Structure formats: C-alpha cells, structure tokens
Amino acid sequence: MPLDLHNRATRLVHALDRMTPEDRTEAIANEIIETGGSWQPPSDDGRSCFTIALHGIEVFGFDAAHAAMNWHINARSAIGGWAEPDHDPTLRRAQLEWAQVALFLDPEDLRRKAAVIAALWSGNQMVRNAARQYLGTPEAAA
Structure with missing residues (x-):
C-alpha cells in the first residue's frame, strides 16, 4: 500500500x-x-x-x-x-x-481466556516467561 x-x-x-x-x-x-x-x-x-x-x-x-x-x-x-x-x-x-x-473466538471464549491470563499474570512470572520462550526474545513480554 x-x-x-x-x-x-x-x-x-x-x-x-x-x-x-x-x-x-x-x-x-x-x-x-x-x-x-x-x-x-x-x-x-x-x-x-x-x-x-x-x-x-x-x-x-x-x-x-x-x-x-x-x-x-x-x-x-x-x-x-x-x-x-x-x-x-x-x-x-x-x-x-x-x-x-x-x-x-466468540465473546464467551474471549472472556474465559482473558480471565485465565489475568489470573496467571497477577500470580507470577509464568506467562511472561512462556512468552519469552515462545518468541525467542528476552525482551518480549517484559
């Protein structure tokens, strides 16, 4: 474009x-x-x-x-x-x-998945570490 x-x-x-x-x-x-x-x-x-x-x-x-x-x-x-x-x-x-x-996703799926992510994110570094590993970049999800 x-x-x-x-x-x-x-x-x-x-x-x-x-x-x-x-x-x-x-x-x-x-x-x-x-x-x-x-x-x-x-x-x-x-x-x-x-x-x-x-x-x-x-x-x-x-x-x-x-x-x-x-x-x-x-x-x-x-x-x-x-x-x-x-x-x-x-x-x-x-x-x-x-x-x-x-x-x-339909609206209910999005709500359920967002709730899981929010719960994991607030509890520890698990989501950030998984994102870093998946993306292969240390600065990802920092």
Missing part, C-alpha cells in the same frame, strides 16, 4: 475505533466515495454477500454493517493490530471486536 494511502487508512482506522457501528458504516461509505473504493450490495438472487473494497482490503459481510465491521477489523490488523492494551473505555468495543476475530 502506498505511504499516502497507508497514512489515510491508518487515520481512518483510528477514527473508526471510537465510532458506533452505525457511524462506522457511514464513515467507510464516505471514504469509499472519496477514494474510489467499492461498495457492492448482495445480488438479488440472495446468494452473495455485501462486499467492501477499500485501501487494498476487500471484505465480505451479511449486510453493510457486518462488512464495515469486517473491514475495520482487517484494516486494524493490516496496520499492526493494537501495539499494547489501551484501557480507554471508548476503545473497548473496537478492541474486543478485533481480538475476537484475530483469535477466532
């Missing part, structure tokens, strides 16, 4: 992080109009999905809102995911959506 498009996509992703699903769908539709992406509703035969192609990322969804959510998640991954946990409550929905898709 060219640098100017990458910067524009990055700014869009950061803006989408704080939007409601309705506002996110509208913002992506506006970005498509401004930059020449594509927005394809399902065909009348009912056998296809809604498609969004924007800034080199193409996604599908059951409807416009689902496709917009998928575009946001994929774009967030394309710019590197989340560098670190952000405890800003206005970002919570965006972080959970991204984590669920990135980890292929």
Whole structure:
C-alpha cells in the first residue's frame, strides 16, 4: 500500500475505533466515495454477500454493517493490530471486536481466556516467561 494511502487508512482506522457501528458504516461509505473504493450490495438472487473494497482490503459481510465491521477489523490488523492494551473505555468495543476475530473466538471464549491470563499474570512470572520462550526474545513480554 502506498505511504499516502497507508497514512489515510491508518487515520481512518483510528477514527473508526471510537465510532458506533452505525457511524462506522457511514464513515467507510464516505471514504469509499472519496477514494474510489467499492461498495457492492448482495445480488438479488440472495446468494452473495455485501462486499467492501477499500485501501487494498476487500471484505465480505451479511449486510453493510457486518462488512464495515469486517473491514475495520482487517484494516486494524493490516496496520499492526493494537501495539499494547489501551484501557480507554471508548476503545473497548473496537478492541474486543478485533481480538475476537484475530483469535477466532466468540465473546464467551474471549472472556474465559482473558480471565485465565489475568489470573496467571497477577500470580507470577509464568506467562511472561512462556512468552519469552515462545518468541525467542528476552525482551518480549517484559
């Protein structure tokens, strides 16, 4: 992705992080109009999905809102995911959506796994040591 498009996509992703699903769908539709992406509703035969192609990322969804959510998640991954946990409550929905898709988890699985990690993390260095060993870098999870 060219640098100017990458910067524009990055700014869009950061803006989408704080939007409601309705506002996110509208913002992506506006970005498509401004930059020449594509927005394809399902065909009348009912056998296809809604498609969004924007800034080199193409996604599908059951409807416009689902496709917009998928575009946001994929774009967030394309710019590197989340560098670190952000405890800003206005970002919570965006972080959970991204984590669920990135980890292929449903909301309950994510809650259970997060609880286990939190319990282990607070008790000792086991999680950090496992991350260091797995990643092969002493500075990982420091």
